[in-house]
Amino acid sequence: MSADFFPGSPGIDVNAAVQAAADLLAAIGVSSDSETAARTPARMVAGLAEMLSCPAWEFTTFPNREGQHELVLARDVPFTSLCAHHLLPFSGVAHVGVLPGQRIAGLSKLARTVEAFAARMQVQEELGQQIASFLEERLECRGVGVILAAEHLCMTRRGVRAQGSDTVTIACRGDLRDDPVARAEFLHLAAPQTRRAA
Structure with a gap:
């Protein structure tokens, strides 16, 4: 295998x-x-x-023959996971950005990575870090950024009952963490107002 x-x-x-x-x-x-x-x-x-299940899958990559060096961004990837503290779902969207290196991923594999790591009991902060670490390791890329925006039923339907609120977490690696210009571009392109204007 x-x-x-x-x-x-x-x-x-x-x-x-x-x-x-x-x-x-x-x-x-x-x-x-x-x-x-x-x-x-x-x-x-x-x-x-x-x-808590996802289908079997293969993380396929391809040589970066054309030298793509600008940001590749998959926006609004839907996901649902389970809160490790309350066993209640949290659902939302992921925005996954990659600054390519020598290899690039099939675009569906960015969404598949989100799906695979969401199929666990965890907290949102862990989920974003897991996705970012996996992509950084597998792609050996120059940078990875993961923004998750999700509604947590454990917060909106119980406890404080903060209906309508969502939680945003950011996990970045490489140039998307350390280069202020690259980071700003990633955050800008993943922002809701940018998506509406596009």
Whole structure:
């Protein structure tokens, strides 16, 4: 198997998870003879398994024959992940920028990288750093930038109930971190007002 082939997500013990979900429902007062108790545990596990899984994929790259040296930016890549603190979803968009080196990635692979790393329980700050580190290592590029903007249900639907708010995190490597001009260009092109004007 190629070092750049990723077989998808690790397996889930479905039977143990369904039993745990049934125990949780019983603990919060769901009657054991209700329709909810009978069918919801399996649905809960199926939903979580779907959110924590991604299809097998290969991170393909190509020689940078034309010497592309300007920023390559994939904007508004949708993602959903699971909050490691509350097991509630957070969803939004990723903007992924790369300053190419000797090789370039297939554009779909930038989106696939977001999808693959989102299929985990984590916090948003970790997700952005994981994507940036992976792309920097695999592409050996001059710079990587990842901006994530997401709504967290653990914040908008519970606790403070800050409906309508989103959280933005930035993870940058190489010239997109260290070169003020390159960083400013990346942040400008990923900004919402720039997308509306384009």
